[in-house]
Amino acid sequence: MTHDQRVIRAAAPVIGEEEIEAAVRVLRGGMVAQGPEVAAFEEEFSKFVDGRHCVAVNSGTSALHLSLMALGIGPGDEVIVPSFTFAATANAVRLVGATPVFADIERDSFCLSPRAAEAAITPRTVAIMPVHLYGHPAAMGPLTALAEQHSLAIVEDAAQAHAASLDGTPVGAFGSAACFSFYPTKNMHSLEGGMITTGDAATARTLRLLRNQGMEQRYANEIVGFNVRMTDVAAAIGRVQLRSLAAWTRQRRANAAALDAGLRGVVTPPVAPGAEHVYHQYTIRVTAESGRDRDTVSRELQKRGVGNAVYYPTPVHRLAPFRTGEKVLGYAAGDLPETELAAAEALSIPVHPMLTAQELERLTATVNEVVGGPA
Numbered sequence: 001m002t003h004d005q006r007v008i009r010a011a012a013p014v015i016g017e018e019e020i021e022a023a024v025r026v027l028r029g030g031m032v033a034q035g036p037e038v039a040a041f042e043e044e045f046s047k048f049v050d051g052r053h054c055v056a057v058n059s060g061t062s063a064l065h066l067s068l069m070a071l072g073i074g075p076g077d078e079v080i081v082p083s084f085t086f087a088a089t090a091n092a093v094r095l096v097g098a099t100p101v102f103a104d105i106e107r108d109s110f111c112l113s114p115r116a117a118e119a120a121i122t123p124r125t126v127a128i129m130p131v132h133l134y135g136h137p138a139a140m141g142p143l144t145a146l147a148e149q150h151s152l153a154i155v156e157d158a159a160q161a162h163a164a165s166l167d168g169t170p171v172g173a174f175g176s177a178a179c180f181s182f183y184p185t186k187n188m189h190s191l192e193g194g195m196i197t198t199g200d201a202a203t204a205r206t207l208r209l210l211r212n213q214g215m216e217q218r219y220a221n222e223i224v225g226f227n228v229r230m231t232d233v234a235a236a237i238g239r240v241q242l243r244s245l246a247a248w249t250r251q252r253r254a255n256a257a258a259l260d261a262g263l264r265g266v267v268t269p270p271v272a273p274g275a276e277h278v279y280h281q282y283t284i285r286v287t288a289e290s291g292r293d294r295d296t297v298s299r300e301l302q303k304r305g306v307g308n309a310v311y312y313p314t315p316v317h318r319l320a321p322f323r324t325g326e327k328v329l330g331y332a333a334g335d336l337p338e339t340e341l342a343a344a345e346a347l348s349i350p351v352h353p354m355l356t357a358q359e360l361e362r363l364t365a366t367v368n369e370v371v372g373g374p375a
């Protein structure tokens with residue numbers, strides 16, 4: 001391969017000099033467990049979610065788990081979730097002993113359909129968990145109205161959507177609680193980590209207790225809790241990354257605009273009116289009408305040095321832990337038609353801010369060549 005033919009990576013987590021220096025500074029200081037860096041990270045992150053309370057934890061999954069627990073959701077409760085998501089969303093529901101009820105998505109946004117969510121409500125429903133998938137905000141207007149009408153909590157899964165917004169409101173500022181992930185491939189990272197945001201001070205306090213063995217004062221345990229604390233090393237890295245988030249988001253959006261303009265023969269991702277998409281993924285659809293098969297396109301791109309990925313090939317409701325022994329779910333093939341279609345058509349191609357202009361051009365040309373070439 002020539003220099004130009006280097007593989008274009010699907011994701012490029014940044015661990016730069018600043019991140020390394022921040023980590024070393026904390027390590028040399030010797031106080032590495034949850035401390036002042038975590039507190040500062042929470043305060044700084046709060047500016048991205050309209051000043052809501054922020055509670056840092058060790059992963060996005062812990063954030064989801066604790067949020068449901070803090071809201072008192074448990075056995076006998078049903079929580080409406082999309083099936084077209086990462087399994088962590090539904091795992092969190094099961095981890096508190098509640099039942100995930102899977103609802104279909106909207107074709108354009110890939111996010112939970114308010115109409116499907118409404119149809120899934122039963123007397124046992126206590127919450128809705130919209131996922132801002134790929135960085136596109138879910139339809140929070142109708143979902144919030146639905147939740148109010150039926151007295152349901154909303155827990156946003158914002159793991160892929162740092163700094164996305166809808167009609168000027170940032171994701172993370174809609175729900176009773178919202179959860180972000182700082183896994184390395186997300187729009188920003190802290191090696192591993194998560195953040196819960198909430199507008200309710202009492203919920204924030206419960207979350208802080210759950211994070212740390214149920215203690216606020218050492219050895220004055222108030223409730224049963226976990227150890228899902230974030231380290232100060234992770235928080236120091238997260239703080240550095242947070243400073244670049246706005247610029248990286250602008251670059252993701254510019255890259256997406258270039259792809260929108262340059263791609264042929266595939267469905268590019270539409271953006272809902274009022275939505276600020278942050279393109280955690282740039283996800284195209286390879287449709288039957290195009291005469292191309294998604295998996296073949298994926299393999300051909302890989303062969304030509306263009307990294308790509310299928311998120312998600314199997315909808316969660318068909319994964320082993322969720323399809324067995326769950327009579328209440330009782331899904332049949334075709335019950336979630338938009339979910340099944342997305343699982344067959346979606347293909348995520350690189351959009352990350354580390355792409356060079358040259359890579360972006362080669363990426364566009366290669367996709368057009370693979371999709372437009374002879375069958």
Ligand SMILES: *Cc1c(COP(=O)(O)O)cnc(C)c1O
Pocket residue numbers: 059060061062085086088089131157159160180181182183193194
């Ligand atoms: C990454 C992700 C999570 C889980 O976050 P972790 O930090 O990996 O635990 C949850 N939901 C969605 C939609 C995600 O993409």
